Structures are given as structure tokens and as C-alpha cells.
Amino acid sequence: MSKLSLFLGCIVPNRYPGIEKATQLCLDKLDIDCSDLPGASCCPAPGVFRSFDKPTWLALAGRNIVLSEELGCDVLTICNGCYGSLTDANHELKENVALKKSTNVHLGKIGKKYEGTVDVRHIVEFLYDEFGPEKIKEMVVKPLDLKVALHYGCHLVKPSKERQLGSVEQPTFFDELIEATGAKSIDYPDKMACCGAGGGVRSALLERSLEMTKHKLSRIRDAGADCIVNACPFCHLQFDSGQAEIREKFALEYNIPVLHYSQLLGLALGFPPVELGIDLNIITNKEFFEKLRGRIE
Amino acid sequence: MSKSDVLNTLQNAGLDVLTCMQCGTCSSSCPSGRYTSLNTRRIVRGTCVGRDILHDEDLWMCTTCYTCQERCPREIKIADTILAIRTIAVHEGIMLPAHRKVSQLVLKYGHAVPINDDVKEKREKLKMDPIPGTVHKYPEALADVQTLLRSCEFDKLVA
Numbered sequence: 001m002s003k004l005s006l007f008l009g010c011i012v013p014n015r016y017p018g019i020e021k022a023t024q025l026c027l028d029k030l031d032i033d034c035s036d037l038p039g040a041s042c043c044p045a046p047g048v049f050r051s052f053d054k055p056t057w058l059a060l061a062g063r064n065i066v067l068s069e070e071l072g073c074d075v076l077t078i079c080n081g082c083y084g085s086l087t088d089a090n091h092e093l094k095e096n097v098a099l100k101k102s103t104n105v106h107l108g109k110i111g112k113k114y115e116g117t118v119d120v121r122h123i124v125e126f127l128y129d130e131f132g133p134e135k136i137k138e139m140v141v142k143p144l145d146l147k148v149a150l151h152y153g154c155h156l157v158k159p160s161k162e163r164q165l166g167s168v169e170q171p172t173f174f175d176e177l178i179e180a181t182g183a184k185s186i187d188y189p190d191k192m193a194c195c196g197a198g199g200g201v202r203s204a205l206l207e208r209s210l211e212m213t214k215h216k217l218s219r220i221r222d223a224g225a226d227c228i229v230n231a232c233p234f235c236h237l238q239f240d241s242g243q244a245e246i247r248e249k250f251a252l253e254y255n256i257p258v259l260h261y262s263q264l265l266g267l268a269l270g271f272p273p274v275e276l277g278i279d280l281n282i283i284t285n286k287e288f289f290e291k292l293r294g295r296i297e
Numbered sequence: 298m299s300k301s302d303v304l305n306t307l308q309n310a311g312l313d314v315l316t317c318m319q320c321g322t323c324s325s326s327c328p329s330g331r332y333t334s335l336n337t338r339r340i341v342r343g344t345c346v347g348r349d350i351l352h353d354e355d356l357w358m359c360t361t362c363y364t365c366q367e368r369c370p371r372e373i374k375i376a377d378t379i380l381a382i383r384t385i386a387v388h389e390g391i392m393l394p395a396h397r398k399v400s401q402l403v404l405k406y407g408h409a410v411p412i413n414d415d416v417k418e419k420r421e422k423l424k425m426d427p428i429p430g431t432v433h434k435y436p437e438a439l440a441d442v443q444t445l446l447r448s449c450e451f452d453k454l455v456a
Binding site: 008010011013014015017018020021036037038039040041042044045046047048049050051052053054055056059060063105106107109110112154155158159160168169190192193194196197198199200201203204205208209211212215275277280 | 403416438
């Protein structure tokens with residue numbers, strides 16, 4: 001297993017620091033060698049910056065990858081957007097000599113050079129491939145009695161030609177990692193549908209993006225889930241902050257707790273909810289916390 | 298840019314939409330299309346026939362979920378095509394105000410979503426450094442990011 005550096009992105013450190021904390025705690029507990037990546041920037045966000053200007057997207061993504069190359073580490077992402085952006089940029093820069101050359105002209109101005117020596121990983125894909133559900137299950141000290149509505153998020157598995165993670169219509173690898181914690185990954189209609197946030201739709205057309213979120217939340221509520229679990233802080237934000245925005249704009253109340261996989265795994269590894277920042281979400285469902293207290297502590 | 302130039306630019310980027318048979322798998326799979334005016338089939342058709350696609354506001358309603366691209370029986374890279382048309386539009390000066398604003402945030406802070414006081418407090422509650430170890434903590438790293446953005450003339454593009 002190669003050494004890793006943790007790429008934080010924007011939303012984790014600057015909106016949901018509990019995910020950063022939970023990830024650090026889980027990596028330590030699983031004895032995964034992962035260093036910080038000082039001075040990293042926005043990945044930059046694939047749906048917007050990539051579609052505005054490709055050379056800019058490659059230069060910024062290239063710099064983030066170079067920071068990890070300098071440490072001799074693969075990049076570990078905890079966000080589908082960062083994963084999509086960095087893995088696609090890394091792939092293009094490795095494969096396309098002309099793009100690598102033009103990107104290195106920009107990087108040369110800050111004394112850096114992209115070499116193409118490291119890979120980009122996503123924590124869910126990494127845990128599945130390097131540990132596997134069985135090994136995770138062995139590490140669990142507090143099995144969770146929760147019904148989880150899993151949201152894969154689009155860019156973890158798509159575009160599939162670049163990802164190679166199996167079926168995009170009915171994948172199972174993430175479900176297996178959920179069930180390794182003792183929780184049940186419940187089935188629900190439109191499970192693989194988008195949260196509505198990506199592609200700059202949330203930033204420019206909030207109400208439209210919330211219509212898509214509302215649809216998914218209704219499906220999840222009807223399926224009787226205790227919580228939503230994701231592996232993408234942008235989806236996390238859309239579901240968590242989105243519920244408050246939906247309350248305000250559409251007068252609808254869902255009150256469904258939202259957890260990143262690091263936070264769910266952290267609970268199963270024995271960390272209390274407050275250490276994982278689960279109480280720092282916008283949606284803080286009292287019943288859910290009581291359930292966690294009753295069954296975890 | 299003329300209408301046929303759009304098609305040429307896409308083709309040069311390896312994005313061939315002319316094999317589209319208008320089956321509608323893309324638009325019927327589109328989660329955004331359920332709630333917005335986005336009709337991916339119509340965008341592909343418009344591109345094929347040289348309609349003024351750059352000013353089509355539906356371009357900005359795609360969440361880039363890639364379902365259309367995965368399901369297309371002709372294997373047309375539909376989502377990538379929409380993103381490539383956006384690139385042409387942005388370089389023609391067509392951009393939504395919110396996207397200009399988020400670009401300015403990256404220029405200023407190196408983050409599309411920068412830190413705020415509320416989150417600094419949350420970080421302290423979690424016994425973490427209130428300032429994350431990103432460009433936020435290292436001014437020289439932010440200066441490097443800004444140098445790159447200027448080198449790519451991104452500052453002029455989104456001004």
C-alpha cells in the first residue's frame with residue numbers, strides 16, 4: 001500500500017470540518033499512513049472551472065497533484081468532486097504529452113513540474129480495495145443498528161470509463177462498506193439519482209437544484225431511513241443545508257440526519273458523535289442522537 | 298464564433314454528436330430535466346443543426362451527473378459535450394453572474410468556498426486549528442495559485 005496525502009478541498013475544511021476530523025480519526029485507527037498536504041487549493045471544482053477554461057483547470061489540479069508528488073504520496077480525496085477533478089486531470093496529464101507540456105509551462109512559473117508519478121484515490125474506493133468490507137468489519141467495535149439511505153453521488157462512479165468501479169446503475173461496493181459497520185443499507189427508488197448540486201446548478205439556480213434534492217429526500221423519508229450517508233461533501237451540503245433551504249422555500253420538513261462515510265465509520269470504530277462533528281450539521285435530529293446514545297455508548 | 302465553428306470545435310475535441318438518432322434516452326434519464334427546462338436531446342439536436350446553442354440557458358442546468366452519457370446507445374459523450382459548449386460560451390463572454398462570483402472567490406482565496414467565522418468556531422469546538430492547512434494557512438501557496446490563474450489569464454476571462 002503506497003503512502004497517502006490527504007487532500008481536503010474546499011467544503012470539508014471550510015463548511016463541514018467534522019468530516020475532516022472524522023477522516024483523521026478513522027485513518028489513525030486503521031493505521032493508514034497519510035500525511036497532510038499543506039498549501040493545497042480548490043481542486044478546482046469540475047462542473048464549473050473545468051467547463052470555464054481547461055488550461056486553468058489543469059494548472060490548478062496539476063499543482064495540487066505536484067504537491068503530493070513532492071511528498072512521494074498518492075492523493076487521498078474525501079469528496080467525489082475533488083476525486084473526479086483530480087483523477088481526470090491526472091489521467092489527461094499522464095496520457096496527453098501536449099497537455100502535460102503546456103500545463104508545465106504554467107507550473108514552471110511557480111517553480112513546479114508535473115511528473116505523473118502518483119495516483120488519485122477516493123476514500124471509499126481505497127477502503128474497499130485496500131481493506132475490504134470483511135477487514136473493516138473486524139475493526140468495528142460498536143456495530144451500528146441504523147437504516148442507512150446511501151447516496152453514492154455521481155462522480156464517484158461516473159464517467160465509468162475513467163473510473164472502472166463496476167456497474168453505474170446498481171453498484172454494490174459502497175453498500176458493502178456501509179453494512180460492514182453493522183448498519184443496513186436500505187433500497188429506495190432513485191437511489192442513484194443526482195442530489196442536484198453539481199455542475200454549478202446549486203450556485204446559480206438554487207431553487208431548481210433544491211427541486212431535485214426534495215425529490216430524493218421524499219424517496220428517502222418514505223423508505224424509512226434513519227440517516228443519509230454520502231462520500232461527497234458537496235452532496236452532504238446539498239442534503240444538509242438543503243433541508244433548511246427547502247424548509248424556508250417550500251415549507252417542507254424532512255429532518256433527516258446526513259453523515260459522511262468517515263463519520264459513520266467513526267461511530268462504528270467507537271468515537272462519540274460529538275468528536276466526529278455530527279452535531280455540527282444544520283440538521284440535528286434529536287431522535288437520531290438519542291438512538292446513537294442508546295445503542296452506541 | 299459562427300454556428301458551424303461550434304460543431305468543428307467539438308469535433309476537434311473528439312466530441313462527435315452527429316451520430317445522434319434522437320432516441321431521447323438522454324433526456325428521459327436526466328434528473329435535472331424533471332424539474333428544469335433542460336432537454337439534453339434538444340441540445341444535441343440544436344448542436345447538430347447549427348442552432349445558436351451558446352445562448353441556450355439550458356446549458357447551465359446540467360448537474361453533470363453523466364447519466365445521459367452512460368446510457369447513450371450511440372456512446373455520444375453528451376455531458377462532456379455540454380461542458381465543452383459551456384467553455385466556448387464562457388470564452389465568448391456568456392456566463393451566469395453567480396459563476397463569475399464563484400470564480401472571483403477562487404482568484405481571491407484559492408478556494409471556491411472560503412472559510413468564515415462560523416466555521417472557524419466549529420473547528421475550534423472540534424479541537425482543530427481554526428484555519429485549515431490549505432492555501433488559507435500559507436500565503437505563499439495562495440500567491441502561487443494566483444500566479445497560475447494569471448498565467449492562464451483566468452482573471453481576464455471572468456472579470
